[in-house]
Amino acid sequence: MFQKVTLDHKVFIKPRLFSKNDYNAIVTALSEIYGNKVVPELGLCVSIDRLLKVGDRIVPQSGDGSYEVAVTFSAYFFCPFIGEIIEGNISGMTSESVKGLKVWIRVKEIKFKSAATSDDSTEPVMSIRASMDESGLGAPSWWLEGEDQAEAEEDDVEDGEEESDE
Template identity: 40%
Template sequence: MFVLKTIDDSVRILPAEQRKPLPTAITDELNRKYSNKIKPKLGLCIRVLDVLEVGDGIVHACLDGSAMFAVKFRIIVFKPFVGEIIVGKVVNASPEGLRVSCEFFDDILIPEYMLKANTVYNKHTSQWVWQYEDEDSGDVQNMDIERGELIRFRVEVEHFNEVRPNALNGPMGPNASTPIPPPAAATPSGTGKELKSSAYWLECSIIEDGLGLLSWWS
C-alpha cells in the first residue's frame, strides 16, 4: 500500500530559509512541494523520508538571492498495487456502488458490478444488501452493508486524471501535482462523476470469497 520512490528534482531555497541547516531547508521545501499531493502516475505523496544527494547551489543574486539545488530524495507514496487486499470503511452508498475511505484517502469506489452476486440496492434505506443463500438449507439471509462498517476489498484498477486547479491554469502537465482537498466535516458523498473526476482514484471489488464486510467472515 505504501512504497518508497526515489526522485530527482530541483528546489528553490529563499533567503529567509537559508538560515536553517541546509538539509532541513531542503526537506521542508520538498515537503511543501510534494506532501499531500497527487503526482501523476506516482500516487499520493505522504512525506519525504530522506535526501540522498544535494548538488552545488546556484544563487540568483540578481533576482531575490534564492539558491537552486539539484537533489535526489526518497518519498513515501500511497499507491496500492493492482490485486492488493486492503481494509477500509464504508462511507457512502448509491445505485452506482460503494464509496470507501482509508481515513487519509477517500477516493475508493466499489462499483455495483464489482459487488458480490445477488447484491441489490435498497432505495428506501440507501444501502446495498447481499442476499446470501445458504448452500445447504437454501435459506436466504439479507446482509446489509451499512455506513461505518469495515470492509475488505481488492484493488482492480487505478485511475489518474488530469485536472484543472482553476480556470486560468489550464490542464495539468505530466509533472504537475494536485493538492488533496482538506478533509471535509461531512462524510464524502459522491460515488459517481464527482469521484471519477478526482486526480487519483481506485476501482475495487468484493466479488471473491473472504472479501466484503469483516463482520461477514468473523
C-alpha cells in the same frame, strides 16, 4: 502498497527557511511540494525519506533572496497494486443506510488524472476502483466469529456508524 522511489528535483529555498540547516530546509521545501500530493504513476507521497545527493546552491536573479539547489532524494508513495486487498471505509450508502463501515476490498483499477486535463476539473487526481464481491471481502464482521466479530462490529460503530435498535 507502499513503495520507496528515488526522484530528482530542483528545489527553491525561500528566505523564510534560512533559519533551518540546509538539510531541514530542503526536506521542508520538498515536503511542501510532494507531501500529501499525488504524483501520476507513483501515487500519493506520504513521506520524504532522505536526501541522497545535494547539488550546488544557485542564486537566481529573481531578487527575492531565494536560492535553488538540485537534489536527488527518496520518498515513500502509497499506490496499491492491482489485485491487492486493502481496507477501506464506506462513508455513505442508501437503502436503509450503512455509513462508516470498514470493508476489505480488492483493487481492480488505478487511474491517474491526465496532465492534459485542466486543474478546474472535478476528476480526482488518483482514483482506485475496487470490488468486494468475492469470498472473504466486505465487512470483516461478516467473516469473523465470536469475540473477533464483536471487536470488528465495535470498530465499525467507532468509525461513524450509529447503532440502531430498529
